[in-house]
Amino acid sequence: MTNTGSTSRPAAAAGTFAIGGDRPVARLGYGTMRLPTGTFTGPVRDPEAGIAVLRRAVELGVNHIDTASFYRRGDVVANELVRRALAPYPDDLVIATKVGPLLGPDGYPSQQATPGQLRGLVEDNLRELGVDHLDLVYLRVGGRSAPGGEPVAERFAALAELREEGLIRHLGVSNVDAAQLGEARTVAPVAAVQNAHHVHAAADAGLLAECTRSGIAFVPFFPLGGGLDPLDPGRLEKAAGRHGATVQQIALAALLAASPVMLPIPGTGSLAHLEENVAAAAIRLTPEDVASLAG
Numbered sequence: 001m002t003n004t005g006s007t008s009r010p011a012a013a014a015g016t017f018a019i020g021g022d023r024p025v026a027r028l029g030y031g032t033m034r035l036p037t038g039t040f041t042g043p044v045r046d047p048e049a050g051i052a053v054l055r056r057a058v059e060l061g062v063n064h065i066d067t068a069s070f071y072r073r074g075d076v077v078a079n080e081l082v083r084r085a086l087a088p089y090p091d092d093l094v095i096a097t098k099v100g101p102l103l104g105p106d107g108y109p110s111q112q113a114t115p116g117q118l119r120g121l122v123e124d125n126l127r128e129l130g131v132d133h134l135d136l137v138y139l140r141v142g143g144r145s146a147p148g149g150e151p152v153a154e155r156f157a158a159l160a161e162l163r164e165e166g167l168i169r170h171l172g173v174s175n176v177d178a179a180q181l182g183e184a185r186t187v188a189p190v191a192a193v194q195n196a197h198h199v200h201a202a203a204d205a206g207l208l209a210e211c212t213r214s215g216i217a218f219v220p221f222f223p224l225g226g227g228l229d230p231l232d233p234g235r236l237e238k239a240a241g242r243h244g245a246t247v248q249q250i251a252l253a254a255l256l257a258a259s260p261v262m263l264p265i266p267g268t269g270s271l272a273h274l275e276e277n278v279a280a281a282a283i284r285l286t287p288e289d290v291a292s293l294a295g
């Protein structure tokens, strides 16, 4: 990691991290899941507003965008917004996507793809994003519950084959425990782990330590408590007051401080929230802040 605090690229104010050793990104990234809809069951959002958010993110120095073909609601497809907003893509932009879940007739993930179905899902992402290879593809395993319990090697090997063919540059795993990360690494190099995590969540310390030791990016999803486990504002307000920041900014700053391999990807469909989240990269927490976060 390098510290390259810059006012012209505020997303890089917490430094950069080279995904897979060769794709440097500003540590504060962006996730597209909130572009098609703000909540899991909410109405479809305006695609033009989503395009404006994506373009502003890149202007602010965000060059790590997390997406998926299954981020869609009605006619609004996150990958297509990324393409419309940003293609032809800047050379330094890393677009990460994930495959694994299959959508049921109601439009929600219903079952896991078989190894043989993964090629088609990768091809969907290539087509929607309008690229000839994908920078980073995660195998997303499990359902909505905590990681663990299922084998990953066969499916990861199917993605490793596509990597050998040049369709994928780097591979990652999502929603995994340390054993599943170890299993995947017996098949092919793992550049990134993407798991649910935020400032109050009990991190899988062993998994994070292994990522930090091995230079594997740890990409926390739901970094603002957007899932079932919300943030506790009461534990963030004192630090927020000291920095003149919002509790969401402190939640992101705490993640960035936790490990140099931590790359948060807060999701938003709001320009104001995007600006706020990116500005969090410049916040340096003090030991007093860290003590107050512990509650």
Ligand SMILES: NC(=O)c1ccc[n+]([C@@H]2O[C@H](COP(=O)([O-])OP(=O)(O)OC[C@H]3O[C@@H](n4cnc5c(N)ncnc54)[C@H](OP(=O)(O)O)[C@@H]3O)[C@@H](O)[C@H]2O)c1
Pocket: 030, 031, 032, 033, 034, 038, 039, 066, 067, 098, 140, 174, 175, 194, 195, 220, 221, 222, 223, 224, 225, 226, 227, 248, 249, 265, 266, 267, 268, 269, 270, 272, 273, 274, 276, 277
């Ligand atoms: N691998 C996986 O299984 C998985 C699962 C879920 C998500 N993800 C990825 O992780 C990314 C982040 O997760 P997420 O977007 O679900 O949740 P999140 O980042 O924890 O929270 C997003 C929610 O917080 C709101 N928000 C954003 N910035 C805010 C701010 N500054 N102040 C107040 N509210 C704010 C957003 O509303 P507005 O849109 O109205 O701002 C949205 O409702 C996703 O976008 C996706 O790329 C991966």
